[in-house]
Each structure stands twice: as C-alpha cells, then as structure tokens.
Amino acid sequence: MNANLPPIQKVLFDEATIQKRIKELADEITADYEDILAIIVLKGSMFFATDLLKHITVPVEIDTMHLGSYGMKGMKSEAVRLNNDIVSSIEGRNVLILEDIVDTGKTMKYIHELFALRNPASVKLCSLLSKPSKREIEIDIDYLGFEIPDAFVVGYGFDYKEKYRTLRDIVVMEPE
Ligand code: IMP
Numbered sequence: 486m487n488a489n490l491p492p493i494q495k496v497l498f499d500e501a502t503i504q505k506r507i508k509e510l511a512d513e514i515t516a517d518y519e520d521i522l523a524i525i526v527l528k529g530s531m532f533f534a535t536d537l538l539k540h541i542t543v544p545v546e547i548d549t550m551h552l553g554s555y556g557m558k559g560m561k562s563e564a565v566r567l568n569n570d571i572v573s574s575i576e577g578r579n580v581l582i583l584e585d586i587v588d589t590g591k592t593m594k595y596i597h598e599l600f601a602l603r604n605p606a607s608v609k610l611c612s613l614l615s616k617p618s619k620r621e622i623e624i625d626i627d628y629l630g631f632e633i634p635d636a637f638v639v640g641y642g643f644d645y646k647e648k649y650r651t652l653r654d655i656v657v658m659e660p661e
Contacts, residue, residue, distance in 0.1 A: 490648055491659045497638060498631060500653040503613075504536065506630050510611060511540030514581065514628060520544045522578040524571055526596070527551040528650070529585030532642040533613045533630075537583065548573045552592055560637045560645070560661055565595040575605040585642055586614040586633075590622035614638070614655075 498506075514521070520543055525534040527549050538545055551569040580600065587593055593610060600608050611628035618635040637660070639645050640652030649656075 490645060491661055494657040494659050496654045496656050498655040503641060507537050508540050510628050510630060511537050515542050518543050518579060520579060521581045522546050522573060522575060524580060524582050525549045526584045529642045530583050533585060534583040565592050575600060575603050577606050580605045580608045582610045584610060584612040587612050587624050587626060588616045588619045590620050590624040593624045594622045
C-alpha cells in the first residue's frame, strides 16, 4: 500500500459476508416491488449497486447521480454538492436510491429534498452501511446491509482520497 495512506486496521466485512447480505437485501426488494427505477449514488455505491441489482428479478431501470462534498478532506466531509444529476424523469416512478453509507445523513437529506420536488410515486432507500453514532439528521433506511461503529471504512467502493475503492472486502482504516 501507499506509504502516504493510513494503514488498514482490520477487515470488517469480507467478500463472502458482503455478498451473502446483498443477496438477502435483493430478495427483500424483489418481494416488495413490481418495477424499480434504481438510482445509483456515485461513486461509492457502484460496486454494491451492480452486485445487488443483478439479483433483483423484477424489471429495473438504472440511472446514476454523482454527489460530492465541498472541502472533502480524507475522513471529513462538509456540504453536499451535486456533481451530476440523474437523466430520467422520476415523476410517478417507484424510486429506489442505492447509497454506500448513511453517515451524518446530509447526503440523503439533500437527495430527498431534490426528489420531493419531482413527484415520484415512492422513494425508498437501500444503503449498504449505516453509522448511527455519526447521525446529525434522522434518515429512514428501508433496506440496510450492516450497521457499523464509528470507524472510517474503505474498500468495496469506499475510498480514502480516491484510493482503496477496488478492495473486495470492507476494511477499517487507522484514524489519521
Ligand atoms: P453523509 O455524512 O451521510 O452525508 O455521508 C457522506 C458520504 O461520506 C457518504 O456517501 C460516503 O461517500 C462518505 N463516507 C462516510 N463515511 C465514510 C467511511 O467510513 N468511509 C468512506 N466514505 C465515507
């Protein structure tokens, strides 16, 4: 690993554990829907979303949106910024947002406020991880992979300064 990056502390969820939970979530989602407009929140949830969506057996359309943070400084994020919006109209659609993690809740609040102006039939959230100890805004997560403690994770889409996304496991990084 790069000497300038904080070292990995431990594996939190290995590949098999992640994939097993994703299949369970996909089965739950399949049972609840007749059709889905899935919105992948880039970049963090891209691995999660593609693995999940392959197991869903009702018709799915996919769109993406790219959100970032102003002043992203490694482990600390600030205000949410919309880098790229979705292309589809969500009016009258059953929208399922696929998110990597709900941390403070600021990102999800931003998306909910944006989508509320567009008259969808329904909006639900599926998040791979949740860090409840860091929550500043209450967010309902309809489908949750795992709750995690207050630690900074990388791998399986999660990054530290754009590094580590491609690890197959979700691992905890040493604090900066
Ligand atoms: P929010 O604080 O709920 O708005 O989350 C903002 C974003 O910060 C998430 O979508 C992630 O991309 C990122 N994030 C939060 N916690 C972690 C982490 O432990 N590792 C990597 N990225 C994280």
